[in-house]
Amino acid sequence: MKELEKLKLENQLCFPLYACSKEIIKKYKPFLDEIDLTYTQYITMIVLWDKKEINVKELGNYLYLDSGTLTPVLKKLENKKYIKRSRSKKDERNLIISITEVGMNLKNKAKNIPSKMSNCINLNQEEASDLYKLLYKMLSNFKN
Amino acid sequence: MKELEKLKLENQLCFPLYACSKEIIKKYKPFLDEIDLTYTQYITMIVLWDKKEINVKELGNYLYLDSGTLTPVLKKLENKKYIKRSRSKKDERNLIISITEVGMNLKNKAKNIPSKMSNCINLNQEEASDLYKLLYKMLSNFKN
DNA sequence: TACAATCATATTGTATACAATTTAATTATA
């Protein structure tokens, strides 16, 4: 393909990635509205439902987000009483995020969201699995 | 898979899509900095390099963006003299975006960006092609 | 032809993202 051909929207891999990501996140909205979470807040809670306790840096490693994004998100989740923010006593630089009981209870309300989302995506099991593998292969390259 | 298993970051298709999209856009940054464009401005210019003239609604259909996002982006591109914004005489509701000569000249400076980006992605031709097809299959489902 | 409905864009408000910088704490080292 010529250089100028490659410079078209339909010939760039990044564009459908960017558009798909946004469109799927829009599909989440009605489900997430029911439990009063944004997508970013949702993926944060997903990590916390699993880990219970984590500092901002580690959380950012999981989510590919930095403190500039996470600080305001975490403050909002704290206002909603889903998490607590407290400094580590061992190392005062670290902010420990821990899930509250209210936050833990939210998991039960969220548990059917993945199934609902699967229904919004027109890929079969195999296609979804292929896509998943390709995306994680790319992601592995970006780590660090 | 159990419902609660699905509620993990590594079991949701949307998350790697969201993370990959952001990480690739970050990879564009040094190349786009050289021609003083953000990613959103870049994909806007890509459409204009091809179409030369288009209204906001149509542009939004290509980019999966609405006027709330595009209006400020287009004003910035106009400030940089890459495009002109003018109302259609046939239908004053339509804002016609047209590329300037300066804007058209930018295409030459941008033409090697796709090749540079390909080098940042650790997928071979076949994998990239598979990924591309899966993403466009998903996207087709979101149109409208 | 009034005027209701629709349409295209702009505006407002909220929530990310992220680069760059700042602040405060900890660690390494002269």
Next chain:
DNA sequence: TATAATTAAATTGTATACAATATGATTGTA
């Protein structure tokens, strides 16, 4: 052990995104 270097979060500034609403133009229709 002072202090330089490093680290973790927070802050600042800029640029999206998008829902909801407003505005002005056009179209459909009673």
